[in-house]
Each structure stands twice: as C-alpha cells, then as structure tokens.
Amino acid sequence: MNIVPVIVKEFRQLRRDKRILTVLLFIPGLMLFMFGYALNFDVKHTRFAVYDEDRSSMSRSFIEQFTTSEYFDFVEYLTHPSQIDKRLDGEQVRVVLVIPSRFSYDLARNIETKVQVLIDGTNSTAGTIVLGYVNSIVQQYSLKIVMDAFQRSGKTSLTIPIDYRPRLWYNPELKSAKFMVPGLIAFIMMVTAVISTALSVVRERELGTMEQLLVAPLSPAELIIGKTIPYIVLSIIATIIILGVGFALFDVTIKGSILLLSCVTVIYLVAALGMGLFISTIAETQQVAFMIAAVTTLLPTFILSGFVFPIRNMPEIIQVITYLVPARYFLVGLRSIILKGVGIEAFWDQVLYLTIFTVIILSGTIVRMKKALR
Amino acid sequence: MIGHFEHPIVVRSLTKKFGLFVAVDSVSFVVEKGEIFGFLGPNGAGKSTTIRMLCGILEPTDGNAWVGGFDVRREPDEVKKCIGYMSQRFSLYEDLTVEQNLIFFGGIYGLESERLEVRKHWALDIAGLRGQEKVLTGELPSGWKQRLALGCTILHEPPILFLDEPTSGVDPISRRIFWDLIYELSNQGTTVFVTTHYMDEAEHCTRLGLMYGGKLIALGTPTELKQKLSGYTVYEVESTQPLEAMEVLQAEEWVAETSMFGTAFHVSVQNVPRAGLKIRKILEKNGFEIRKVEKTIPSLEDVFIHTVLHQEQNSFHTES
Structure with a gap:
C-alpha cells in the first residue's frame, strides 16, 4: 500500500510544524477554558x-x-x-x-x-x-x-392559586459551559479538518511537490486518504482534550453512548475534510485557501450553527442559510448525546441530513479533484 | 503502428491547447534508448507542457505519445511506473530531513525496505550528502538540493528520466557535477529527456529539438544543427552602444542576422567577402567605438536565432 509513506510523511511534517500542532492541540482546551468562563451568559453577583x-x-x-x-x-x-x-x-x-x-x-x-x-x-x-x-x-x-x-386582617388561610415549580432539565444549574462544550467540539473539528486539509494540499501545489506526487504511481484516492488520516487522528485527540477539559473544569460528562458519539463525529469529520479538500481545489495559494475557509466554514460554524446564537431567533432568510452549515445538524446530535443522554431515535433526522450533506460535498470534491489534479 | 516498443519515447502530432492558446502545436519526434534528448527553447515555448503530457499529468488535446511503450493517454499509470520526473523547482519537502525525503519518495514508488536501503545509500553518494542524512533539506545549498532531488527521482531506477529545466538557479560548478551524473546515467542505458534554456547545456545533449512558439522548429544533433549555418560566417563584435550598433548593421542588406551575446553581439552573414572589414567600416562611419570584430564558431544560440527568424519569415510568407 502506498498510503503508508504518505501518512508517515504527513505526520513527520506535522511534528516539525510546532505552530500547527499548538494550534490544533492546545487552542481547543484554551478556548474551552476561556469560553467557559468568559463567554458566560450566567448573570450572577x-x-x-x-x-x-x-x-x-x-x-x-x-x-x-x-x-x-x-x-x-x-x-x-x-x-x-x-x-x-x-x-x-x-x-x-x-x-x-x-x-x-x-x-x-x-x-x-x-x-x-x-x-x-x-x-x-x-x-x-x-x-x-x-x-x-x-x-x-x-x-x-x-x-x-x-x-x-x-x-x-384575620383571614387565616390564603393560598396562592398557582404554585409553579420550575425544573430545568439537562443543564439544571444553567451553566453556559455545559452548553458550550458540544459547540466547541463542532467548531474545533471544523477548524482542524478544513484548515489542515485545505492548506496542506494547497501548500504542496504552491511548493511544486504536488507535481512530484502526481507522476508517482499514486492514485488520487491514496494521496487524499493518506493526507487526511493524520488530521483525523489529530482532530480526535483535540476532541478528547475538549471533553477532558470540559469534565475537569465544568463537570461535563457524556451522558449518552460513546459509540454513537464517535459515529456521528466521524460523519461530521468526513464532511469537514470534504469541505477542506473542496476549498483546496479552488484556491491557488494558502492565503486564499485560508480566507475561503474562514468565510465559508469557520464563521458559519461559529455564528450560524446554533453554537452561540440560537437559530430560532435569527431572521428567516438566515435560518434558511443555516441548513447549509453541517455543524447545525452535528450540534443537535452532540448536545443530545452529551447533555441529554438520549439515543439515535431522538435525532436520527439530523444525522440523516448530515449524511446527505457529507455525500454531496464528497461527490463534489471528487469531481473537482479529478479536474484539479489532472 | 510500429516503433512504440522499440523506442522509449514516441511522439506523434502531440498538441495541447489551453482555450485558444496553442501551447504545443503538433509536435512529433522519437527518442532512442540511452539518448540524452534535449528540448531547447525560451520560456513559454511549450517545453514543460510537452514534458507534462509525456509524464501523464496533462492530457493532450490531440495527437499521441508512447512512453516506455505505453500510451500516455490511455495508460498514464503504466507510464508513471517506468519514468522518473524532476520538475522545474526541484520539489523536495524542505521541512523533512534528507533521509526522510528519500524514504518518502522510495515509499511512494513502492521500494521494499532492503532495496530502499541500498538505493538510499546510492542516492546519498551521488548527491554528496553522506553523513548529512539528518540535515533539514531546506538548509541545503541549492546545488545539493538539486542532486538530492535527482536522487529521489531515480530511486526506483526508471529506464526513462524526464528533467524539466533541472539546473535553473544552480551555480556553474553544481551544474557541471549534475551533468556528469546525467552522462553516467545515460551510459548505463537510461534514456534522458531534458529541457533547458541554457545553450551551453544543450551542447551536452546527444540530440536536440528546438522549440519555439509551441512548434518543434528543428531537430538533430548539435553538430547537425550547426550545419544549418554552413555558408554563414559569424562575427563577434564588441563596441560601444551595442544595441544601436546592431540596429545599424541590421539595416544593411548583406547582414543576415544580429543577436546579443553577453556584452558583445554576433553578426552572421552569408557569402560576403571581407565582411569583417565591412562591419568595421560601417560602425566607424556611424561613430561607434570598436573594440573587437572577430570571426567566431557559430554557437547553438546563433543556430536557434537563425532558425526562429527563418520560421517567422516563412510563416509570414505563407500567411500573406
């Protein structure tokens, strides 16, 4: 298999690129820490x-x-x-x-x-x-x-007609951090997957090494899979870090099935990697790739996915756009699994939409990739 | 069709269009086994486009080509197995060490570990990088990088080697060492296809194709090509204001061609008796100060300019 040398090479380059490693491994924990405390919607004291x-x-x-x-x-x-x-x-x-x-x-x-x-x-x-x-x-x-x-005045027994006893489910203490953890996972995964694949492919083209890879007996599939596996591993490590920090600082535990969580996460990751590769077929330079990635994936994931701002409060036209943001579906699933501990029956439709989105973006990428690589 | 299997490279009316622009215009030639076949021409002449089609990474618009007996259009994967290709910028991973680069390129060409070990040492030897295995490739001087790139390209011992302007940006001594390596490979039976715009490098080739404007305008050994200029005499002239001096001479009916050549310029004339004296007289009459007028051996550059000018004249005549 020719994938192995590509994976090894990609890992070696990653290991040497301290900046990327820091960004991908420490920033998630740091972001959660900051978001959990600073981006706090709890109003106390x-x-x-x-x-x-x-x-x-x-x-x-x-x-x-x-x-x-x-x-x-x-x-x-x-x-x-x-x-x-x-x-x-x-x-x-x-x-x-x-x-x-x-x-x-x-x-x-x-x-x-x-x-x-x-x-x-x-x-x-x-x-x-x-x-x-x-x-x-x-x-x-x-x-x-x-x-x-x-x-x-002597009237001894007076009862209040309605005695209401509110109980908040899933996040009884109304802690923002609990709500943030799933959102952050979705966000960080998008960042890691899109930026890393888009940049790493475009960089090879910029440096001219892509040309060298194309004349090697290496199929586009082998090249792409080999290049993405290290980033998938990295994204998964980042996710584990987020969950760990979430647990240590904010007491967030996974209430639902870890297997289900992993499955939904992989579907989302593939969608994100597909988007990254798609960008790499359009962008000529790393800067352009980064800009396109920021505008088409990072900002929407942050703003339009329901991560920070509830979708139902958005103007209708914006709500329509949110259907194009894969994190939107992923987030519902993540929150259901992590906070509510419910099974697939509660959000199967979201998983279905996410899968459809993934298939579409991957087909588009393969078509573009064949043209771009030729 | 005969010959696809006897010859490592067979090209028939190969054409590549990018929109309306014809980058390679119906080029045909055959390369023999063990030859160093050179493609000579200025930037944008279609040299790289031709090489990229032959390597199977660019699909031809028209025509056919067989490399190692395989059709580049229908069997690009087979073609890739029997070639080595080094592109213009000797693309190595600068953030990997010398050894890691060798391991990677050996890996994607499917070398098993034993053979890889042998070839790795061989490549380190030819690149003069023994003992430098752990050095980051980005820190190497360009001459060494280029030899390492060549090493990576031929780790899998391809019978056919494509080199696209391999020596651009490399110092003269490294270029010399590089060409010695190419000779050695060719002696061992490797067919080498090289593009260059250095005329002196072209002299090293067994056979040359001159590319201009997407067309193959001449084909032959360097000696054969120079015979195109038989009947012509070439003078090397050094004077003040060489550009103006060239203009003045070009206006003369008996002057065939003039071209810059370093700080001097070349003037070629056909069957003109005592042309040296005539050049001197005209320049002096026009107030140029002459340092040198000397008969010289025609270089490939003279041949090239001569051929290009004829080509343009011909196409001008056929169009009008």
Whole structure:
C-alpha cells in the first residue's frame, strides 16, 4: 500500500510544524477554558447600590431580599442622588435601587408605593436577565406583604392559586459551559479538518511537490486518504482534550453512548475534510485557501450553527442559510448525546441530513479533484 | 503502428491547447534508448507542457505519445511506473530531513525496505550528502538540493528520466557535477529527456529539438544543427552602444542576422567577402567605438536565432 509513506510523511511534517500542532492541540482546551468562563451568559453577583431615602425597617427588609440573593452583591448605600449617575457611569455598580421617603409610610397604609430600579443596559442580554431577577424579587416581596396583610386582617388561610415549580432539565444549574462544550467540539473539528486539509494540499501545489506526487504511481484516492488520516487522528485527540477539559473544569460528562458519539463525529469529520479538500481545489495559494475557509466554514460554524446564537431567533432568510452549515445538524446530535443522554431515535433526522450533506460535498470534491489534479 | 516498443519515447502530432492558446502545436519526434534528448527553447515555448503530457499529468488535446511503450493517454499509470520526473523547482519537502525525503519518495514508488536501503545509500553518494542524512533539506545549498532531488527521482531506477529545466538557479560548478551524473546515467542505458534554456547545456545533449512558439522548429544533433549555418560566417563584435550598433548593421542588406551575446553581439552573414572589414567600416562611419570584430564558431544560440527568424519569415510568407 502506498498510503503508508504518505501518512508517515504527513505526520513527520506535522511534528516539525510546532505552530500547527499548538494550534490544533492546545487552542481547543484554551478556548474551552476561556469560553467557559468568559463567554458566560450566567448573570450572577451583579453589583448594586441603594439610595434609601426612607431608612426604615421596612426598606431594609426590602433591600435584604436583594442582598441575600446570589444574583446581587450589595456595594454601598448612597448618600446623595448625584452619586447614582456617577456610580453607574463609572460601572462601579450595574444596578441602583432608589427607595423614596414615603416607602414605609405608604406600605403601612396599603397605598401603592413606587421604587425606582436603574439598570445598566449596555450589555443588553445581561440587562434583560437582571431585569428578570429584579422583577421576580419585587413580585415575591409584594406577594409577601399582601399575604402578611391578609393574615393580620384575620383571614387565616390564603393560598396562592398557582404554585409553579420550575425544573430545568439537562443543564439544571444553567451553566453556559455545559452548553458550550458540544459547540466547541463542532467548531474545533471544523477548524482542524478544513484548515489542515485545505492548506496542506494547497501548500504542496504552491511548493511544486504536488507535481512530484502526481507522476508517482499514486492514485488520487491514496494521496487524499493518506493526507487526511493524520488530521483525523489529530482532530480526535483535540476532541478528547475538549471533553477532558470540559469534565475537569465544568463537570461535563457524556451522558449518552460513546459509540454513537464517535459515529456521528466521524460523519461530521468526513464532511469537514470534504469541505477542506473542496476549498483546496479552488484556491491557488494558502492565503486564499485560508480566507475561503474562514468565510465559508469557520464563521458559519461559529455564528450560524446554533453554537452561540440560537437559530430560532435569527431572521428567516438566515435560518434558511443555516441548513447549509453541517455543524447545525452535528450540534443537535452532540448536545443530545452529551447533555441529554438520549439515543439515535431522538435525532436520527439530523444525522440523516448530515449524511446527505457529507455525500454531496464528497461527490463534489471528487469531481473537482479529478479536474484539479489532472 | 510500429516503433512504440522499440523506442522509449514516441511522439506523434502531440498538441495541447489551453482555450485558444496553442501551447504545443503538433509536435512529433522519437527518442532512442540511452539518448540524452534535449528540448531547447525560451520560456513559454511549450517545453514543460510537452514534458507534462509525456509524464501523464496533462492530457493532450490531440495527437499521441508512447512512453516506455505505453500510451500516455490511455495508460498514464503504466507510464508513471517506468519514468522518473524532476520538475522545474526541484520539489523536495524542505521541512523533512534528507533521509526522510528519500524514504518518502522510495515509499511512494513502492521500494521494499532492503532495496530502499541500498538505493538510499546510492542516492546519498551521488548527491554528496553522506553523513548529512539528518540535515533539514531546506538548509541545503541549492546545488545539493538539486542532486538530492535527482536522487529521489531515480530511486526506483526508471529506464526513462524526464528533467524539466533541472539546473535553473544552480551555480556553474553544481551544474557541471549534475551533468556528469546525467552522462553516467545515460551510459548505463537510461534514456534522458531534458529541457533547458541554457545553450551551453544543450551542447551536452546527444540530440536536440528546438522549440519555439509551441512548434518543434528543428531537430538533430548539435553538430547537425550547426550545419544549418554552413555558408554563414559569424562575427563577434564588441563596441560601444551595442544595441544601436546592431540596429545599424541590421539595416544593411548583406547582414543576415544580429543577436546579443553577453556584452558583445554576433553578426552572421552569408557569402560576403571581407565582411569583417565591412562591419568595421560601417560602425566607424556611424561613430561607434570598436573594440573587437572577430570571426567566431557559430554557437547553438546563433543556430536557434537563425532558425526562429527563418520560421517567422516563412510563416509570414505563407500567411500573406
């Protein structure tokens, strides 16, 4: 078999290319580390200040609702209204509670009272989430006051008509990292597979070694398979690293079948390698190959796959485009296996689409490859 | 059709078109076993395109070619087994060591480990790289790289060897060593097909084909080709402002051709008595300072220019 010398050669070149190795092996772990902590959609420990004009036991008890919650960290009492703007502008706090002097007076008389909550909305997502927390704390406190009032008026048994008990499945602590791990696997695999195959083929053409390979008794299939195997191995190692880091730092375990995970991953990898090879048949130089790869595979995998931004929130036309992004299908499968632990019956349709995509891209690549190699 | 098996390379009306551009225009020739067959011509003359068709990596638009008895069109895989090919840039993997390159190329040509070991040592010897096995190929001087590339190309001992401008960018001494190797291979029975645009290298060939504008405009041994210029006398002239001086001489009816030759230029004339004196007179009359006017042996370059000019005149006449 003539594949073996190609594989050996490709591995030797890889080993010498420290940059590529670092990029492919350490960046995934680093990215997960950073994404897990930095790209955090969890909003906790929001710093807040209070401007309390009332200074009563009532207002303190209200403020306590915030300070005891894990979502808010109390910073200070403001003594002058002018400080409100300063603290928010300087980002010392993100939320300011303004309690008017009539607060306890009005409440004692069952008159509606007004509390002002100022929220820094610079980061709209975080702002919205904080708003939700504030809302629920205020609602709960209001309810408590109403219940207390009822109890005092002698009506002993009062029940809340709907008692709702939310339970979050699959990711009960709502940790972003858990959600990120599958997305990162899809992303890293795309990067490794596309960039490495596209660049390694185009590089051979740029350096003129491709010509030498073409006159050797080596079939295009042998050449391509020999060239891609080392990168498949590398991608799989990168995946294992991501899973390892995910487990060590964020407690992500694979709930479902590892065999199923491997199968779906291989289909996706073949699609990614096919895309890389396809690019290599179009691009003349490594720079062009890299640019095409970035625009056609890396960005869509990051933005349009549902990795970071939910697809259902996208405008319809963009949603249509997402069907061309293989990571979209892969991600559903990955999340189902890793987070939900469900079997193939839950997402077989996604695997089917992914397979169809893979077959199409591979056929296109083989047709282009035959022309490009001749 | 006879002859496909007796001759290592047989080419019949081989043509390659890229769109409207005719890169190789109905070229025919036969190369004998053990010959060093040279393709001489300027860049873009169609030399590399011809070689790439003969190696089975470029499909001919028209015509046929047999290499090692195999049809390059229908049996490119068989052709690949009996040839060695070294392309213009001696493409080695610069990020692999000398030895790793040899192992790789031996591997893709299917050499088993014992034979590979023998051939590897042979290649290291001819490249003068014994003891340098662990050196990165990228760090070698170009002369050594080129010899290593030749070594890689003939690890599998192909009976036919294609070399596409093998010595471009290599220093004169390395070129000399390289040609000594080519002679040796040819003596051992290897058929060598080489393209070049160095006229002095062309002199080393057993037989030469002159390529110009995609056409094979002349074919023969270097001596035969030079006889095309019999009846012509070539003078080497050194003067001030050589380009202007050439123009002045070209305007004279009795001057056949002029061409630059290093810092001097060549003037060929046909049956003109005392032409040297005439050249001198005309140049002096026009105010050029003459350093030298001397009869010289016609070089291949003179032959080449002569043939090209005739070719163009002929095609001009046939077109009009």
